[in-house]
Amino acid sequence: MFDFWSIIRRFLYMIFVLWVVATIIFFMFRLMPGSPLTAFIGTTFTDEQHDLLVKRFGLDKSLFEQYTLFLFNTLKGDFGLSFTYNKPVIDMIVEALPNSIILTLFSLIIAYIFGVIAGAYLAWKRDTLIEGISIPIVLTTRSAPEFWLGMIALAFFSFQLDIFPSGGTSAAGVIYETTLSKLTSLHFYYHLILPSLVLALYLQGLPLLLMRSNMLEVMQEDFVTMSKMKGLSSWRIVIYHAARNALLPVATAFTLGVGFAFGGNVVIETVFSWPGLGRLLVFAVSSSDYPLAQGAFIFLTAILIIMNFLADLMYLFLDPRVSYKTKN
């Protein structure tokens, strides 16, 4: 059994990491050249308006005051108002989040199902022509830039063949009454296919190669030889014995991948005009929208750290060799 105090310690450690990240993010954005207000210049702005804005967003306070205020508000879960949208940051994150999660989860699942099966198969087909052809293809798709893959897919499947729509979550003029009605509409999934396939094409390399190398290792082990001696079919050996053991590291990669899913995908979202968190982040950074950028990054960090924590706890159950018991 695991020790209660060690979990508390891990939890405190988690809080500490969050504080460090929050501090770095706070100062990083303020050390960037240029005032956030410069993003507005060029619009009809007077001095009074400028001063009002400075006051309104607390930019007239000293850096230290701003920092303490920021920590205090973050503790309360209040990320403030976005400079540019004049809307609570948390609302904006919550609005963009479902789209990003769906896109990334969908792609992750496709990529991991395909990757695991193909990886196991290729391990079995070691030193054959199939392996010789497949591995370079996998490596190419893994290293090809996503935006390039995206643009090619868009040009070919959408603009040339007209099989898939070219972006967004709906055609022009379609209204989803609620998030639920969106998520249950076929029209939405029709728009999801192309971006998620491109993202999956990019993601499948990791589980595939991971699975393949694990399989190659596992298949050297005694219990596989034993199974062969028992006269089991090779199919049975691969699926029931080797693959199950090779899956553990792939599962870890998947969990972390889910954590990253919350961050959205900047490139794919931009190419396919997908309204997710990635685009929100890019906008926030490029327009020096401190509160939005800070809020979004801290939110993402928190999710990632929590996912890591959960993954660690899960290991206790998946693999009995891992223990959190302090060794005295």
Add this chain to the structure above:
Amino acid sequence: MYKKLSAVLVGFISSLLLSFFVSSASAEEIRSMKLWAREQAAGPAPHTAALIIAQTLNELGLDISVNAVPWPQMADQVWYKRLDEDTWDLTMWQMVSRPERSDPDEFTYNLFHSSTADKGYNFIGYVDPAFDALAEKQRVTMDPAARKVLIDKAQQHLADAAANAYLVHPLLNFAYDNSQFKDGSAVEQAGLGIKNIWTYLGIEPINGNQDLVAQSLDEIQAINPFFISGGTDSWITEIVWDRLLRIGPDGTPQPWAAESFNWVNEQTIDVTLRAGMSWHDGKPVTVDDVIFSFEAPMNAEMVPMYSPFVKNIESMESKGNNVVRFNLKSSNAAFLTSSLAKINLVPKHYYEPILQALEGTGNNAETIIEEKRIGSGPFKFVDWRQREQVILERNSDHFNPPKISRWIMKEIPNVEASLGQFRKGEVNFLTDYKGDPAVLANIVEEDGDITLVKSIDVGFQYMAMNHRRAPFDDVNFRRAVSLAIDRDVMVNAAWAGNAVKAGSHVSPALTYYHKDGITEYETGVELAKKILADAGYTVKNGRLHYPEGVAEKH
């Protein structure tokens, strides 16, 4: 023989000494300088222009290098740190077009009046009492013909002073699908192109098409009648909310929600509200609503961005028969354009409680996020999904109802996808194209059912010089720098033909106020060299030196 040689040698050495003595005593070398510009990705044309200009100016004996930086950094240095000791010398800059800029007042006054030099738009630090007088006078001159004379004078005055090195007015590129809209049914507005309310009202859908589907590369930030949030946002607010006047296709203000207006005297104007108008919720538009719409922005804490546009209003009163009287603090020729055609009319019964609820919360009207957006404009708000699309529908009860049934704006962050969707017909009106004009021209040729409309921008691209610092405090030096730049090269090489030459801050698109012939002037490095030599500047060892006795003050 020996004697002769030594005499030559002595003569040579003494002349060398003399020249050294003279140059060190009286003529100072002009320092190396930076020309600020945005990075290439942010705008290929101005970036290329900067490189060409630096090269040209170096032929005069200057040492100028291009300093390409992102916008926040450039704005920080040029705009906010303009009064610092170690600030900028030369920068690429631009003024963009907006409906209210079709009145020459904003550029004439704000860019060059001495009162805006320390913090406002006059970041170049141009201070000239004679010009101030001109700028002030045109503002209070109500008769257009008399005002035209003043605006012409102002343009010539600035050209003689070489206040800025104007480069080009870009051409705006817009296109629509003429298999979905009747060819020629889009309306061009002076200086803004065909992306304007007159097009949205007048464009005729054909072949079963009902909707206008536009696109924007930028994100929509807010749809709020009290918040000037972004360029794209204003395309929406201006058609959901009516204004008393609208800037017409010719660039002049004309009656809209106001049936008529009448100057009682130079500081008093009576506006008659059109009868029978109603809000999108069915309630009638009243004189009280009009007064409320102009009173709300007077609270600068609550509606900061619109407050400058009502600053000149002393008071308002209802005179009966749908007439509102505006009493102004001072006479202002631009009042029609910058106030009456600018302030969104809002229903008092809906917005008054919202503003009251915000009092004392520390938040202002810009934070209003509403379920309903109620205006009286030709389009009603239907739906907005952030980073995706905005849907508006026709207001059939409007006095000037549009022919299209829906106006849809898709947010598509990348240029290629926008073009792809336009070719496919998913977007049928290309409203925001920032890509290569040549690519668009090719597509128009290939497709066969696209109407491309190019128009001259009200805005302009220029190189600004810091008048606060030598040598730019010398009009001869500024003239030489400006005239060294070949404007044909700017148009053809930097802007690839997608621009026209500029000679003043009033675009040729504003046919009435643009001064004829102001874009026609001689340029060239030889001309510049002559101006510099005449003014006493000298070149030594390949570097330009100040006239004798002039030194840098910093």
